[in-house]
Every structure is written in structure tokens, then in C-alpha cells.
Amino acid sequence: FVPNAHISDYIVVVARTGNGEDDISLFILPSQSNGVNQTLLKTIASDRQSEVTFDNVELPASSLLGEKNRGWQTIEKVLKWGAIGKCAEMSGGGQSVLDMTVEYAKQRTQFGRPIGTFQAIQHHCANMATDVEGAKFITYQAAWMLSEGLPADREVAMAKAWVSDAYKRVCALGHQSHGAIGFTKEHNMQLYSRRAKAAELAFGDSDLHLDKVAEIIGL
Structure with missing residues (x-):
């Protein structure tokens, strides 16, 4: 691929x-x-x-x-920066899904009032906002450590595993809040969901990075 x-x-x-x-x-x-x-x-x-x-x-x-037989060192750097780049992409995607969902909840009406006035939708959006902010913070931390030349294997692996899952959760709640319209090609919601799956697999999926974290903490 x-x-x-x-x-x-x-x-x-x-x-x-x-x-x-x-x-x-x-x-x-x-x-x-x-x-x-x-x-x-x-x-x-x-x-x-x-x-x-x-x-x-x-x-x-x-x-x-570069040098012969020294390529793995370069690959490791590329994988780390690539993983963090994907985390930034997913964090931005999650923010876009949250924004469009909140706007939709304000405009879409059911039973004579906007669906955003219902607690179920409010809690969906609150959970999405929490995941998005968490994704940003863990991404910023890992990116800063890499940029400063600090050891960041654990932080990069944590970020890629967690942000991948958080992005999928945000998209799932976005779909639940949008209903059927979110699954149509005319709406952007489906595009973010499809890109979320591809981003999860890029530069190592969640399972790979969770294995790395487990190894680093001594398991």
C-alpha cells in the first residue's frame, strides 16, 4: 500500500x-x-x-x-514522525466531526425542538469533545518530545493507539447523532469515518502500538 x-x-x-x-x-x-x-x-x-x-x-x-545497512535507524524516525503526523490529522478530523455534529444538533428538529436540546445528543457531543481534546493533548506532548530530541517511544505509541481509537469513537457518535444522512455520499460524515479507518492502520495500528507500550512498561 x-x-x-x-x-x-x-x-x-x-x-x-x-x-x-x-x-x-x-x-x-x-x-x-x-x-x-x-x-x-x-x-x-x-x-x-x-x-x-x-x-x-x-x-x-x-x-x-544514506549508509548501507543503516536504513533501519532512518525508518524508525520516519515511523515515529509519521505516526504523530497521523495523530495530528486524526485530531483535526475529530474536531471537524465534532463541529459539524454540534451545528447539526442545533438545526435538526424532532418533536418540535432541536435535537441538541435532548440530553442523549448533548452527552454524545460532550463525549466527542472530551475525546478530541484528549487527542490533541497527547499528540502535542509526543510531538514536542520528538521535536526536542527527547526519548519518546512510549509517548508516540500511546498517542497513536489512543488517538486512533478516540477518532473512531468520535465518528461513531457523529453517525449516531446525524442518523441516516451521515451515511450518504452527499454528506461529509461518511468521509471522515472512512478516513478514520485508514488513518488507524497507517504507521502501525492500535494493537501494534499497545504492544509497544506494554513492552516499554515492562510487560
Whole structure:
């Protein structure tokens, strides 16, 4: 699943270049090279990911990115920053879902009054707001620690696991509050739900990051 490969000029390829556990290297590959095949995939989020396969692709030594057998260190950095970037995306998505749900609750009427006057909808929106604020804070903390060069493996894993689940909860409550209109293609609610699932899987899903947290705290 390679995002936007169909419009890229180059693809960064990860390859094993030795027998050691961490003997991984990175290479810059022109996307139109002979033997590179791309297939645009249909995904739940409609986010234009491609399957990229290689058939006897040859690269010159100059295509090596960084040092040979030292690529895993770079990958770890990319995964951490990518995970936090996704957390920021999900936090923003959750805020948008909350905003549209609150506005909808003010305008949609049932039994002669706005649905936002009913306690059930009020509590839905309150829970959504709590999840959104929590997602922002845990994301900010992890992002700050990374930017300061501090050890942040635990904070990044906590953020990615928690924000992924929080975003899904926000979308679920948004759907409950919107009712049937939220499931139609004409309404943006469904787009956020589909993107929430894709964002959860990017840079490691919740289970992967929960496993990391458990290991870090000594379990």
C-alpha cells in the first residue's frame, strides 16, 4: 500500500542488504524504471494507494540513500514522525466531526425542538469533545518530545493507539447523532469515518502500538 505512487517521480524502497537483523538499506527508485509495476487500489478511504511490484529491477550504486545497512535507524524516525503526523490529522478530523455534529444538533428538529436540546445528543457531543481534546493533548506532548530530541517511544505509541481509537469513537457518535444522512455520499460524515479507518492502520495500528507500550512498561 504505497500512497500516491501513481503520481510520484521517485519511490523510496526499503531492502534487506545483509544477513544481520538490522541490515536494511534505503534506495531511491525512479517510478518509471523498467520492471516497476503499479496498480491503483480501491480502498475504504478512497485515498489513492497503489500496489507496487518489482520484476528484475536493477539500480546503480548511486541510488543508495544514506549508509548501507543503516536504513533501519532512518525508518524508525520516519515511523515515529509519521505516526504523530497521523495523530495530528486524526485530531483535526475529530474536531471537524465534532463541529459539524454540534451545528447539526442545533438545526435538526424532532418533536418540535432541536435535537441538541435532548440530553442523549448533548452527552454524545460532550463525549466527542472530551475525546478530541484528549487527542490533541497527547499528540502535542509526543510531538514536542520528538521535536526536542527527547526519548519518546512510549509517548508516540500511546498517542497513536489512543488517538486512533478516540477518532473512531468520535465518528461513531457523529453517525449516531446525524442518523441516516451521515451515511450518504452527499454528506461529509461518511468521509471522515472512512478516513478514520485508514488513518488507524497507517504507521502501525492500535494493537501494534499497545504492544509497544506494554513492552516499554515492562510487560
